[in-house]
Amino acid sequence: MDKKIYAIINPTSNSGKTKKIWSASLQKLKNSFPDLSYRLSGYSGQAMEIAAAAVKSGYNYILAVGGDGTINEVANGILKVKSDLVLHPVKLIIFPQGTGSDLSRSLELKSGLNYLIERIKKNKVQAIKTVKAQFKTAARVETRYFVNIADCGMGAAVAKQLNQNSDFLKGSFAYLIAILQILFKYKNKLVTIKADGEIVYQGKLNTAVVASGKYFGGGIKIAPQANLSRADLNLVLLKNISSWQAIFNLVRAYRGSHLQHELVSSCFANNIEISSQIPLTVELDGEIVGCTKANFKLSSRKLLILVD
Numbered sequence: 610m611d612k613k614i615y616a617i618i619n620p621t622s623n624s625g626k627t628k629k630i631w632s633a634s635l636q637k638l639k640n641s642f643p644d645l646s647y648r649l650s651g652y653s654g655q656a657m658e659i660a661a662a663a664v665k666s667g668y669n670y671i672l673a674v675g676g677d678g679t680i681n682e683v684a685n686g687i688l689k690v691k692s693d694l695v696l697h698p699v700k701l702i703i704f705p706q707g708t709g710s711d712l713s714r715s716l717e718l719k720s721g722l723n724y725l726i727e728r729i730k731k732n733k734v735q736a737i738k739t740v741k742a743q744f745k746t747a748a749r750v751e752t753r754y755f756v757n758i759a760d761c762g763m764g765a766a767v768a769k770q771l772n773q774n775s776d777f778l779k780g781s782f783a784y785l786i787a788i789l790q791i792l793f794k795y796k797n798k799l800v801t802i803k804a805d806g807e808i809v810y811q812g813k814l815n816t817a818v819v820a821s822g823k824y825f826g827g828g829i830k831i832a833p834q835a836n837l838s839r840a841d842l843n844l845v846l847l848k849n850i851s852s853w854q855a856i857f858n859l860v861r862a863y864r865g866s867h868l869q870h871e872l873v874s875s876c877f878a879n880n881i882e883i884s885s886q887i888p889l890t891v892e893l894d895g896e897i898v899g900c901t902k903a904n905f906k907l908s909s910r911k912l913l914i915l916v917d
């Protein structure tokens with residue numbers, strides 16, 4: 610079957626720069642793929658609906674243009690459609706245009722339009738795992754997939770701060786400012802963490818990271834042992850570290866050499882549960898979705914992604 614490509618663009622990603630980049634890229638993309646259809650998302654969450662509708666209409670390539678949040682929505686839209694209703698395997702194409710674009714970093718995708726066109730033509734596929742997260746919102750218990758990294762605690766508080774900050778701050782620098790804003794305010798909280806049914810940690814915690822990819826926070830290599838194609842999940846715990854310890858180890862975290870720290874642990878599991886008396890904020894692929902109690906379970910559904 611031919612490539613039927615549907616592009617979904619988040620015009621607000623990367624502080625609105627994506628809208629201009631898309632306008633400048635469209636004609637060249639159309640020259641290579643004349644049947645390309647596309648739509649700009651009009652509000653948060655719409656990319657999920659557009660992706661699901663495109664898959665149901667028979668599009669077999671969905672192109673996500675934006676950052677990790679956009680990819681998360683598009684992935685959820687693809688996975689929402691029951692696999693027996695999908696006529697042909699659906700492949701996700703990524704045109705990385707986010708503030709952090711941490712999934713693209715884990716996939717080692719080259720940025721730029723020419724590389725995107727080459728990627729589509731080459732059609733090299735990598736299957737990555739997907740993870741079903743369950744968490745609490747004000748109204749109910751909800752579920753949503755993530756594909757790169759989920760975290761609870763200070764990491765999620767930083768993502769929340771980032772979303773509130775001015776669009777003036779860009780890229781990894783925007784994340785660094787948000788980290789510094791939260792670091793000295795954040796109080797570690799008592800948690801119980803289970804991995805595959807066994808308690809693996811009980812005590813004060815700064816951040817729990819449930820990782821498929823290696824990077825979060827605009828390039829912090831928080832889970833250096835994680836691998837998108839590996840079957841299990843990497844749980845990285847930043848235990849009762851102080852603000853100063855976090856500051857001193859930030860450079861090590863960017864390099865991925867923080868696992869040697871005595872208050873950092875890393876293990877692998879298929880099912881991770883995080884509970885706490887004081888709720889911790891939960892973040893999935895950079896999006897704040899709710900709070901604990903949260904559960905992260907490996908899904909049997911894989912996501913097919915075009916890579917370089």
Ligand SMILES: Nc1ncnc2c1ncn2[C@@H]1O[C@H](COP(=O)(O)OP(=O)(O)OP(=O)(O)O)[C@@H](O)[C@H]1O
Binds near residue numbers: 653
């Ligand atoms: N039309 C829209 N108006 C407002 N928000 C939107 C719209 N379309 C999508 N969004 C929201 O924009 C948010 C940010 O998107 P995205 O994560 O792709 O960009 P980013 O934050 O710049 O990149 P990254 O997550 O890689 O740092 C998401 O929460 C998404 O739901």
